[in-house]
Amino acid sequence: MVTILFPCLNESACITACVSEAKRILRKIPVSSEVLVADNNSSDGSVNMAKKAGARVVNCDVRGYGAALACGISAARGRYVLMLDADGSYDPGSLPDFLDRLVDGDQLVLGNRFLGGIERGAMPWINRYLGNPVLSFLGRRMFGLKIGDFHCGIRAFQRKALLSLNLQSLGMEYASEMIVRGGLARLRIGEVPVVLRRDRRGGPSHLRPWRDGWRHLRFLLLFSPRWLFLGPGLGMALVTLAMGSYGWRLPNEGCQEIIFLICCNTFIAGYQFVLFGAMTQVFGVETSFLPTPRGYDRLFRFINLERGIFAGCGFVGVGLCLLFHSVTNNEIVRIISWSTALVGTLLVSLGLQTILASFMFSFLGMSYKGKASSGRMVLKADSP
Numbered sequence: 001m002v003t004i005l006f007p008c009l010n011e012s013a014c015i016t017a018c019v020s021e022a023k024r025i026l027r028k029i030p031v032s033s034e035v036l037v038a039d040n041n042s043s044d045g046s047v048n049m050a051k052k053a054g055a056r057v058v059n060c061d062v063r064g065y066g067a068a069l070a071c072g073i074s075a076a077r078g079r080y081v082l083m084l085d086a087d088g089s090y091d092p093g094s095l096p097d098f099l100d101r102l103v104d105g106d107q108l109v110l111g112n113r114f115l116g117g118i119e120r121g122a123m124p125w126i127n128r129y130l131g132n133p134v135l136s137f138l139g140r141r142m143f144g145l146k147i148g149d150f151h152c153g154i155r156a157f158q159r160k161a162l163l164s165l166n167l168q169s170l171g172m173e174y175a176s177e178m179i180v181r182g183g184l185a186r187l188r189i190g191e192v193p194v195v196l197r198r199d200r201r202g203g204p205s206h207l208r209p210w211r212d213g214w215r216h217l218r219f220l221l222l223f224s225p226r227w228l229f230l231g232p233g234l235g236m237a238l239v240t241l242a243m244g245s246y247g248w249r250l251p252n253e254g255c256q257e258i259i260f261l262i263c264c265n266t267f268i269a270g271y272q273f274v275l276f277g278a279m280t281q282v283f284g285v286e287t288s289f290l291p292t293p294r295g296y297d298r299l300f301r302f303i304n305l306e307r308g309i310f311a312g313c314g315f316v317g318v319g320l321c322l323l324f325h326s327v328t329n330n331e332i333v334r335i336i337s338w339s340t341a342l343v344g345t346l347l348v349s350l351g352l353q354t355i356l357a358s359f360m361f362s363f364l365g366m367s368y369k370g371k372a373s374s375g376r377m378v379l380k381a382d383s384p
Contacts, residue, residue, distance in 0.1 A: 002026065002033040002099065003078030003159075006086040007068035009040040012049055014088045014200035019053035022092045029096065037086070038072030040064070066174025070167065076159055084154040088200035089122065097192045098156035106190035107161040108182045111152040116193030123196060131213045138217070139176065142224040145183045147191065151175055151216065154194055161187055172212040173219040180223050184291045225284070229277025236270030260339060264346045271350060275357045282364045308358025315351030319344040 004022040008015060019035050026033040037050040037057045050057050060071035073081060080102050084090040090111070101109040118128065136150040155178070162178070165185060169177045182189055221228040240263045247259030284290030322344030 001078040001080075002029065002031055002095070003076040003081045004033070004035050004092060004095070005069070005072045005076060005081055005083045006035070006037045006050075006055075007040065007065055007072060007083070008037050008042060008046050008050065008086045009063075009068070010042045010044045010046060011086040012042075012044040012046045015046050015086055016049050016053045017200060018086050018088055018092075019050055019055045021088075023054050025092045025095055029099070034077055036072055036076055038068040038075070040068045062170060064170035064174075065172050066167070066169040066177070069174055073159060073162060079159060080156060081159050081162070082154070082156040085199075089197050090154040091195060091197065094154070094192065094194050095156070101190045101192060102156055102158060105188055107187040108157045108178070108189045109155065110147060110149065110179070110189065110191050111154040111194035112149040112191045113152055113194060113196040114149055115191070116195045118196045119198050122198045135176075135213065135216050135220070138220055139179065142220055142227050143180055143183050145179065145189065147179060147189065149191070150179055152194065152196075169219065171215055173215045176216045176219050177223075180220065184223075222280075223284075223290070225277040225280040225290075229273045229280060233270045233273030233277060236266050236273065240267040240270065256339075260342050264342050267346065268349055268353075271353060275353065279357070279360060279364060282361060286364060303361075305358050305362040308361070309355055312351040312353075312355035312358065315347045315354060317351075319347030319349075319351060322347065 004026065006015070006018055006022075011018075015037070019037070022035045026035070035055040037047075037055045039047050039050070039057055039059050040063055041059070041061065047057050047059075058071055058075040060068045062071075069083060072083070080099060082092065082095050082098055084092060094111070098109045098111075113123070114132075123132075132149065132151055136148065139145060139150045140147060153175070157178075162182075165178070165181045165187075167174060167177050167181060179189070243259055243266070244263045247256050247263065281290065281293070285292050285296060322340050326341040326344060
């Protein structure tokens with residue numbers, strides 16, 4: 001069975017035409033089918049118009065594009081679901097192309113407007129030449145996906161496969177979450193060219209380019225700790241080494257002090273970035289938002305709370321010794337004295353952060369069920 005799903009919020013200007021067009025296409029396909037409208041509490045009569053046109057309607061009380069789609073997908077009766085916007089901007093006549101890919105084994109098939117064509121005036125220039133290309137490029141780079149159009153509003157998928165992803169987003173970023181989590185779950189993803197038409201609404205679009213663009217970007221960053229935390233942290237470490245090497249060669253002692261002070265603060269910030277990245281990765285894995293990396297359990301056996309505390313105390317101890325030495329030894333050259341003090345302060349700070357991070361990692365790795373095989377406990381919610 002095939003379901004054509006329209007998320008709907010006050011679409012009285014075009015919902016009748018969309019449902020009628022979808023039913024006309026479905027009559028040409030020799031399989032059982034339905035047209036389903038997931039209504040987001042419309043107040044303009046869209047529900048009655050959709051029913052009169054022959055659609056089945058389900059109501060979603062939670063506002064948001066993603067919330068409406070989630071309600072519709074849960075209520076769909078079809079094995080395959082084709083979702084598209086209820087503003088008439090996509091032609092459901094491309095349904096056979098999507099079904100062919102699904103029958104051939106794809107679990108998620110995306111439309112690609114840049115391959116199929118964009119009618120004049122159908123997409124704002126900032127979306128066409130900046131927003132969509134940049135966000136799609138970042139999505140490909142961050143998650144290794146070969147997707148040309150991350151934000152196309154017409155898609156088809158195996159309903160069972162999509163429900164297994166347990167998508168959480170309520171707004172427009174639902175589209176990005178579908179692709180990202182599908183890729184992380186190793187779903188087979190394909191694309192077909194589609195044409196983007198001018199919408200039939202005649203009123204203002206529900207899309208807010210800057211706000212929704214930021215929500216998509218925010219989602220991509222949150223699902224990629226490497227790009228949000230680990231990459232910048234390692235970059236700061238390299239900058240620290242370069243600045244330190246440069247500062248050491250300067251003849252001016254005052255400039256050296258300033259550069260070394262900047263280096264210490266930059267290194268501490270970079271270390272915090274790396275720790276935050278690791279914590280985000282652990283939290284994502286333990287709550288099933290991110291896949292489990294290879295060697296994850298072995299890493300937890302090697303790096304535990306006790307070893308973290310021991311390493312942190314070692315850093316603090318060495319740092320305090322250096323600070324004591326720099327304060328009490330008055331016979332050494334001044335440049336050696338203040339550089340020793342900076343290194344001592346740096347080690348004390350890193351040691352304290354390591355101790356605190358060890359407790360935080362231990363907390364994130366706890367579970368009420370436990371994992372005897374790995375010697376640790378893992379926090380995981382039961383699957384619904």
